[in-house]
Amino acid sequence: MSAEIICVGTELLLGDILNSNARFLAGELASLGIPHYFQTVVGDNPQRIQQVLQVARDRGSQLLIFTGGLGPTPDDLTHETLAQFFGVSLVEKPEILEDIAAKYAARGRKMAPSNRKQALIPAGADILPNRAGTAPGIIWQPEPGLTLLTFPGVPGEMHRMWQETAVPYLKEHGWGREIIYSRVLKFWGISESELAEKVSRFFEQSHPTVAPYASNGEVKLRLSARARSPQEAQSAIAPVIEQIKAIAGSDCFGSDEDTLASVVGRLLLESGQTIAVAESCTGGGLGQLITAVAGSSSYFMGGVISYDNQVKIGLLGVDPAVLAREGAVSATVAEQMARGVRDRLGTDWGVSITGIAGPGGGSEAKPVGLVYIGLAGSDGSADSFKYQFGALRDRDLIRHFSACCALDRLRRKLLR
Amino acid sequence: MSAEIICVGTELLLGDILNSNARFLAGELASLGIPHYFQTVVGDNPQRIQQVLQVARDRGSQLLIFTGGLGPTPDDLTHETLAQFFGVSLVEKPEILEDIAAKYAARGRKMAPSNRKQALIPAGADILPNRAGTAPGIIWQPEPGLTLLTFPGVPGEMHRMWQETAVPYLKEHGWGREIIYSRVLKFWGISESELAEKVSRFFEQSHPTVAPYASNGEVKLRLSARARSPQEAQSAIAPVIEQIKAIAGSDCFGSDEDTLASVVGRLLLESGQTIAVAESCTGGGLGQLITAVAGSSSYFMGGVISYDNQVKIGLLGVDPAVLAREGAVSATVAEQMARGVRDRLGTDWGVSITGIAGPGGGSEAKPVGLVYIGLAGSDGSADSFKYQFGALRDRDLIRHFSACCALDRLRRKLLR
Structure with a gap:
């Protein structure tokens, strides 16, 4: 007993949108314990939809879950194509028509003639109600041992229909016992x-x-x-x-849901300690990761984005002579940044990042990807850690690695 | 002449990740004018990968683009399975081994024995080099009229390999004429x-x-x-x-590639002006967006992450009496934050954000989603703008909207 997901929509073939429906359904099938080995994306094209249906049936899948192609426009062809494949006609369901008309009326509008099409479903299929939108889906056993479910492509509508009707139906019909x-x-x-x-x-x-x-x-x-x-x-x-x-x-x-930032946050909370950040090449990315955790205001006081050297000097107390001698991307500056932000914000820990995120700004001695992380602790000491993330990684990734490594350094320190 | 995308990875079937690779490749094929009618997702399972390959070949697709399954672990089976399907053996490529060893050496580490597996590719296939990671792909014509391209599942590596090698190869071999x-x-x-x-x-x-x-x-x-x-x-x-x-x-x-941050950056560059940020609920997210633009150091000096009120007072000069009377999330505090960061960093513009990102911290008077954006200009004036992003949006989205709206406010100001 295994399922397949078939997503219909030319916009997916054009790369206009991410296929979040496939991901949602995949996660749902996994949690219901329904095995699922294939996902297919196909355009709004009756011949190709039929080909995909044939392949899925041939490989013995018993539950086919369709998304997309249920709208009112002429290129929405999923129900029509399914009816054709299994040799049945489309029938107009008065209850769907009434439902669509009522939804338009509630918004003070008249149903467009094109919506009439959405009331047509294959003979023998049941309606899978859509409470949030106008396009209902179907639940259909066109032949023994094969169940089809169809959903509109709009994620919000699909999720609701899945939870409200499809999950109870599947459980009732012997799917997802394990x-x-x-x-x-x-x-x-x-x-x-x-x-x-x-x-x-x-x-x-x-x-x-x-x-x-x-x-x-x-x-x-x-x-x-x-x-x-x-x-x-x-x-x-x-x-x-x-x-x-x-x-x-x-x-x-x-x-599971842990992130480096949430784990560091938990360790700080447990020990009643606080933190501040001083960021150069990450430009705020470390603070953003830390504050992505709800409740981080209990241990995160804030920080300084010292992108320019004047800010390193003025707001963090970095020594201009060191900056001139060793450069902004150096162990000493990382340590002074960490110590400076810790002092000025009065926290237990100060964490700093200074590096060359690229693509410009690298040299032979200091290539793109060179990053120093500084860590100042409550004993007044400061350490620094040198990383070479490599010039082949792009700016985004070097910045992401820098922020994650800074969190990881602090995490390991807090574990001791 | 049409292409298919085949994404290999059990994590896709489990719904752990969004299939961003399929979207990227779909967009690329569209822009090259290469027709593409089907996408398939299959797990790391040799039999099922072979089934999918058979189906794709049977329906006459002439270019099969694989992603995933090229890693060093035993469940990475794409190249092995392709070789089996077409009845050829795997051969070890010394140049791949050398490349992997060199990449480890550059990071001061030794290659793990399991990486050796990544040097095995089907006999007759060419290497599709991976400059950013250890897993190379292949370009292979196992039979006349059928071309296979394989890529690792890591998006950054895949994108680069696509641009650097696959696109020139495809153009040279008659794909994408229109x-x-x-x-x-x-x-x-x-x-x-x-x-x-x-x-x-x-x-x-x-x-x-x-x-x-x-x-x-x-x-x-x-x-x-x-x-x-x-x-x-x-x-x-x-x-x-x-x-x-x-x-x-x-x-x-x-x-196209413009972002709000890159457009603001261009406007600042053109007018020779500079900017600093003061962030509360976004925690560094605005600075991160601004510094995601390479070259932003020409106009972005830095900022203060004033998560805690003491930082708003100490580093930005926000009036404690105003904080007590109007609260941190207020028009006046937004204006004082913007003015404060502009003054202290000596920039032309100061932009601030203070708000309630949730899920906690909201009240009837100040619900989750309430955000003030402050804008201080070179004439010494400061404005603020009130937003209600709504309690139904989650923390991430409220923070993202806040940073984007701050950029948009400045953009509209700079346009005048």
Whole structure:
């Protein structure tokens, strides 16, 4: 019993929009424990929609979930095409017409003639009501062992129809008896391949499964267990989590919804400490990450964006002679920035970033990607850490890495 | 001659990530004028990858673009599976091994043994170099009339490989003779439906086509023309752009790669003026947007992240009595913050943001989503602007809107 997602829409083929519907449905199917192995995107073209339908049926998928192509315009052809494929006619549903007319009336408008088309659904199909919009979907078993669900492409309408009608229908009809329960462990400061080597023995096992992935410097392990209850799944996953955490040590910074910033925030809250930031090349990006966490005002006081050297001198007390001698991107300046912002804002910790984000501004001695992170603590000391993020990474990524590494340095310090 | 996009990755089937790669490639194919009718997502499973390959070949697609499954871990199987499908062996490429080892060495680290796997590619395939990461792709004609391109799933690496190697290769090999040339106009401060009503007459025409879309407050119009040369397309598009700009006035802030921050930067550069920021609820997000523009150090001096009221008083000179009487989220505080940062950093302009990003901290008088933007100019005056972004928007979006609206206010001021 497996499902497929089929998204209809030429705008997806043109790259105009991200396919957030596929992601939503994929996550929903995973949490319901409904296996799902293929997603297809196809344009608003009857022949090609039929081809995709044929392929999906041939490979034995039993639940086909369509999004898109239910609108009032002539290029919205999903229901018409499904009816044609299974050799049935379209029938006009008076209850849909009434519903659309009522929705227009509520907005003080008259239904456009083109909306009449949305009341046509394949003979034998049931209406999948759309409370938020004019385009209803259908629930249809055109042949034994095959169920079709259709949704409009508008995400808000689709989500609501999914939750209100599709999920109860699927559960009632024997889908999703087993759930898939997943946990994600998150790592910083270790590459995907280094981590994979340390925990490779877990990749072979099937209950739970353990799979790695990585993006923008963050490495993740996803642990998934198929079970009849969350408790059963959790008890399969919990011991493996403990083992992996023991192996990875402090490289594992958290799980699931944790971010480096939320973990640092929790550590600061627990110890009753506060922080301030001094940012050069990140221009505010570190502060933004920290304040993305709701409640961060309990430990984050603020900071100084010292993009220009005069601001480093005037607001952070960086020594002009050091700036002249060692340059703004140097260990000493990073330390002075961190100490300066800590002093001026009266916090326990000061964290600074100074570097060359590129694409310009690099030299042989100080190439693009060279970044210093400074860390000033409550004992009055200050450390700095040198990074070479490499000239091949682009400006955005160098800045992102810089902010994440600054958080990670503080995290490791707070763990001690 | 049509292409298909095949994205390999179980994380896509689990709904963990949005398929931004499919969107990128779709947009690129459209702009190259390469027809593309299907996109497929499949997990890291050799049998199913082979099924998808079979389907794509059967329907006559001649260019198959794969993303994902090129990593060093055992579940990365794309090249292995392609080799199997076409009955060739994998060969180890010493130049790939050397390249990976050199990349590790540059970061002062040793190559992990598992990376060795990434040097294996199907016999007969050419290397599609990956300058930003360790996983190279391939360019391969396993049989006449069928070309395969593979890319890693990491978007930054994939984009670069596409631009640097794939596009020149495709053009050289007869793909994309007719081009689709597109321009995107960008708008801020007008809703999609308001704009659509003003320019609806353009939606009916076919050369160029004009289509609206919107995301996170930014509204866009995409103008596309199919033609044999960029010149031919441009001459169809240029007059329509002029007409739309005339209708939209200053709500149209730019086109194509422009951002609000880059447009503001250009206006500041042209007038030789400088700017500083004072941020409360955005926590550095405005500075980050401004400094995302390379070269912003010519006009952006820096700023103060005054998250805590003590920082507003100490570093920006906000009056404690005003803070006590009117609260941090008020017109007067916004104005004092803007004036304070302008004075202290000695810039022409000071821009400030203070608001309630939520989810906590709202009250009946000052609900979540209430934001004041302050603007202090070189004449010593300061203005403030009140926004109600609404409690239904989440913290991230309220912060994003705040930073964008601050830029937009300054932009409109600079235009005068």
